[in-house]
Each structure stands twice: as structure tokens, then as C-alpha cells.
Amino acid sequence: MPPAFWNRPPGPLLRLAGPLAPGLRRARTTRVRAPVPVVSVGSLSLGGTGKTPTVIALAGRLAQRGRIVHVVTAGRGAPLRVDERGHGVRDVGDEPLLIAAFAPTWVAADPVAGLAAAARAGADVVVLDGGGLSPPVATAATIAVEDAARGFGNGFAWPLGPLRQRLAVGLDGVDLLLTVGPSAAQAAFAATWGARVSCRVLAARLAPLETGMDWAGLDVVAFAGIGAPERFFATLDGLGARLVRAQALSDHQEMTPALLARLEAEARRVHDLAERQSGEDSEKLRRELKEFRGAIRARPDAVGDISEPAMAAITRAAKVRLGLFAHPPQIMAALAMLRGDLVEVATGEGKTLAIALVAVIRAWTERPCHVVTANDYLAERDAKSLGRFFELCGVTVGHVTGKMSPDDRQAQYRSAVVYTTAKELAADFLRDELTEEAFGHPGRRLIRQIYQSKPSRESRRVLRGLHTVIVDEADNGLIDEAVTPLIISQSQVNEALAEATLRASEVSGELVCERHYTREEARRAVKLKEEGYRVIEAASESLSGIWKGRTRKVELVLKALEAREFFHRDKQYVVEDKKIVIVDESTGRRMPGRSWRQGLHQAVEAKEGVPITSPAVTIASISFQRFFRQFQVISGATGTAWEAAGEFWRIYGMRANRIPLHRPCQRQELAPRVFATAEEKWRGVLAECQKRHETGQPILVGTRSVADSEELVRRLRSVGLPC
Missing domain, CATH: 3.90.1440.10 (SecA, preprotein cross-linking domain)
Known part of the structure; x- marks a missing residue:
């Protein structure tokens, strides 16, 4: 357990000791002189930076220059040279096995001992993989590898952020910072972090090795158990492969044949069972649903044990009440979310129904289940349109929107499934925490609630609690808005400050820039x-x-x-x-x-x-990140998961699954067109809209701002196009 003072502002004693910290750090990290030149490759961020490909590329470059290169990486026990064919993952780890295919590789618990073993075996230069940015040996160079797109996250060290150390400390002994990513990400990294990096910075990109294999048009089922699995899937996509299915596993997760076929087989069984029983009468279905509800309520933590037959019955209920018979990819998505995973479901493939299937089973546990949507309109629409389906399954459903009163909110939150937005849910959580009773001991609150004849202040709490959340458009709610704070504030009258602000504005008028x-x-x-x-x-x-x-x-x-x-x-x-x-x-x-x-x-x-x-x-x-981590069960669906699959795993422990299409996608992705001026661009957009409109094709145009949308509307109407 870390000392308590780590979590408190520094007191007088720590402030006095602060100047001694650099010296103490140096004393702690006295470096051993290595028998051969050493290049240490590490990263300040936790996982998924591109460090392993960098080690392989660096070893290859040094070998091309005639050097005898060995790689030393972390392992267990005494130094052991990796036998690419004789050792397995459980013997030495997956990364050492991969590196050993390109250069002689050693695993060792003590990197100094590993370096000595490599030198005795004939190495005249060693690449130290994972030795950190302050390795225990003197190095010829220390290289830090970072993902240009992610940068240094929020800039905080773990557990408050993704860094192993504070930025200034971590880069103190680094000779070269290698940022990995496309040019746009490199530019964003330079703009955000360039001023805080004092060492030399080089840009790099990951490129697949030439193997002679033609990936174009090849159907691929892809799994990746690496820190940033989205990169692997993007690489396959860039090679022209068709990703029938892609699943991001946890970092270093061992592959098994059962894992490969799990979701497809389960989904097919559920679909076939529901199809066979689709002719049965609704009363029998209602009895079955009631039995499943009772079984899950009795064993709420064993949902997975009866998920297939229960899901089949729920699928039939959707057909009876909504006229929608879930197809296998929808059931795959529901089963994955039931296990707490993230699913990527293409637009139009039935994400709303898949979420509803999961919500029913989660509601049967009698624990609060919240479905988070992108806006108030969708929350109300989904709750109302799915109401008859939930009713047949014995589940009450409600929705909470921004205009509701506290009493209405409280009534809606009493439903088994509640559709709402992240903003409304988090705000109600904060408001509940601010009630006087919320700060009392939960045991004492319960006793008062039992013995008081009159309603206590506890009735002011609108939420039943937080247990399960299913997030629609999860990339926006869980990643894009993750660190955005939701704040509850109140005005505090301060006339003196208002007068001072006016005077400060007058004084600022006397100041001239650069002078x-x-x-x-x-x-x-x-x-x-x-x-x-x-x-x-x-x-x-x-x-x-x-x-x-x-x-x-x-x-x-x-x-x-x-x-x-x-x-x-x-x-x-x-x-x-x-x-x-x-x-x-x-x-x-x-x-x-x-x-x-x-x-x-x-x-x-x-x-x-x-x-x-x-x-x-x-x-x-x-x-929002901290809020969503309050839930015991979290899952979600989105149309774009792979760009942030690694982040979903690191932050929320959610595996990402790409669900195959039910029907082939008819979308055509045309090459981008670049115009010299904004006026030429507008004329090009207008011409394209006119051409598409003449064929009767619906048109959706995305712009970057309201001003651009208004300009487009003006131009479309000027040529008689309805919009």
C-alpha cells in the first residue's frame, strides 16, 4: 500500500525535502558499466506504444551495419537464450518469441546478468528491451517510444494517468523520443507536447513487412492480444483484407481455438433455437420468460450459465412484440455485451435491438440497469418504441431527459431499465451525493429507513444505485468525452470582485502587446x-x-x-x-x-x-471516465471501435469485438478531392449534390461547424435544391 502522504498536498517537511529528491533519485539509480555498448528502448506510457517493433527494427539496422546484435528483455530467473522453435509462450513470453525471429534474444530477471550473458555469447552491442528510461546500466543511448496519436494522455502518472512517471522525470535521461503514427498524429503531438519535450524527437510509422502474400480481397478473422490492437486491424485493412471479424483481446492474452469460435457458435445456437420455437403460442413464451426471469433473479451472478436459452426466448419476444427477429450478428453483439465487452456494429445492423436484448437479462437480476444514449431524443424514442417488448419480458422501462422535474426523474429511475444520457445520469448521481443523507454511513441510513415512520431525506435520492450500464455510441461517451468534467456549481454573490473585474478591464486597456x-x-x-x-x-x-x-x-x-x-x-x-x-x-x-x-x-x-x-x-x-468506472458491469456498442480498442481495454477492461455484417455493405469509399480554395470546394460540393439529387439518391452532407452548414443550405437553395 502506498504511503498516505502520496495522496495529500505536500506539507512543510516535504517542501523542505523536495530539493533533495533529484540527488536521492541519482543515488538510487547508480548505473553499472556494461561490457558492450547498450541501447535501451522503453516508453513512458503504459502499453501499446510500438516499442517491440522499434526493438526489432533497431536490431535489424545495427545488424545491417555489421554489428553482432543481441536483445535482452525481461523474464524470470537466470538469463535464458530464447529458442524460437523449442520454447513456448509460457516458457519465455510472447514478445521475446517474436523478437527471437529477428535477432538472438535473452530473457532475464536481472538485466545486468542478461547483458553479461549476451556479451559472453559474442554480442558486441545489446538492445535492452523494456529496461525503462532509467536502466540500471550505462547506455550509449536511451530511446523512448510513444504513440503519436495518444501522446502522453492527460500528462499524469499512473494511477491518475497513463504514464509510468511524471513527464519531466521520465524524459530526463532520454536521448531520443520516437513518436509513432501518421503525419496528422505527428503534427498533433508536436503542437500539444513539443514545448515540454527537450530531447531530440524523430517521427516514425509502422509498416508491415513484405512477405509476398497478397491480402487484397482476402476474408480474414483477426484476433490481437496487444496493447493497441486497433493498429493491427488497421494494418490488415490497409493491405486490402476484408475483416470478417476482429476481436481485441487483453494484452498478451493466450489464444485458444475455443476463443476463436465462441461467439459465432453461441449466436448460431441461439438463433436456431429461437427459429425452431417461433411458432409456439405467446402464453407459453410468457411462462418461459417468467421462468428464466426467476432463475436469473435467484442466481444474478451466474447470468452466463443460462444466457443461450434465455436469449433465445427474449429473441422470440422481440419477434412477437416488435416484429423484429434478431439475426445471428445481432445476437453475437448481445452475447458479447452480456459478458461486459464492447462491440463494433455497423450502421443499420440493428444495434438498438441488440442492446435491448442485453438490457432484459441484466434487468432480470433486479439490479439497476441504465442504457446511455447520445441524446434526449434517442433516450425517449428507444424507451417508448421498445416498451411493449420489455413488458412481455416482465421488465419495466423508463427514460430520463433534461427537462424532467426531480419527482419525475425519481419515478422513472424506479424502472428496471432506464434510457438516458451520460450527462443526465452523472448529474443525478452527483446531486444524490450532495444530499445530506448521502454523506452518512450506509448502514445507519438503512436502519433509519427501516425504523422511521415518516419518509426520510433518503427519498430525495433519485437513483436506485449504479450497477449495470450499456453505452450506445460508446466511443463518444467513454473515450471522446472521458476526461470532460461534469460540474455542479452555484452562484456566489461577490460585488467587490465584480468592481475589481471592471477596473482590471480598464487597466488592461493601458497595456500594449510586446511592450x-x-x-x-x-x-x-x-x-x-x-x-x-x-x-x-x-x-x-x-x-x-x-x-x-x-x-x-x-x-x-x-x-x-x-x-x-x-x-x-x-x-x-x-x-x-x-x-x-x-x-x-x-x-x-x-x-x-x-x-x-x-x-x-x-x-x-x-x-x-x-x-x-x-x-x-x-x-x-x-x-465521465471516473463516473463510468463506478459501475460494476459496463458494456457498449458503437459503429467505430477499433481506433480506440486499446484505450477501452486499459481504462475500462472492455474487450472489443467487431461483429460481422448481416448483409454486405453497399457503401463506396471514393478517393478524396482537394481544392485550392474554399470557393472551389463549395462549387464542387454543390455540383456533387446536384448530380446525386438527379438520380433520386438521398444525400447527407457533414460539415465542421454550424456556419458551414448554414452556408451550404444557402447555396443549395440558391440552385433550387430542397434541404
């Missing part, structure tokens, strides 16, 4: 020069209150400068009814009710001359 301060566009940051500090001091001599404190008055002026330099009307915000309304910069959509934090919103209000609102004080917050 009094500098600006950094990428970080939206302002840095004062000495001349700027003098202007602020002079302006505040006759003022009192906040202006007597040097730090606070400088903060206020800096916020005013940020508001002036980086936040512009009709771009980052609009003014409506004398209020600042934030605009989403990526889409152009207005976001009423939201505000910037740390005084920035008030600084923008002062700049625009509108009434200054009271600053909001955060009373509760939680990130």
Missing part, C-alpha cells in the same frame, strides 16, 4: 513584462481591497488581457440579451447556461460592457 506583455497563441496565455507590472502598480496605488494584494490584482489583469487577446465576439461567444453565450468553436453551436471558469467569464463580460454575473463555485464534479 507591456507577450502572448502565446497556442496556449492562450499572456506573460507580463516588467513594464507591465509597473503600469499595474501605478494604476492600483489609489485603490483598496483586492488591489492591495499583488498576486490577485495581477491575476485579474491577466484574465482581462486573455479576454481581449483570445476571446472574440461571434467566434468564441455571442452577446444575447446582455448576456455572454459561449459558442462551441468546433461546431459553431451556442451553449447557453455554460460559463468559463476562474474569472474568465466575468472578464469577457467586463470587456463587452454587459452586467457581470456572480462567479460560480464548484460544489461537486466528476469526469
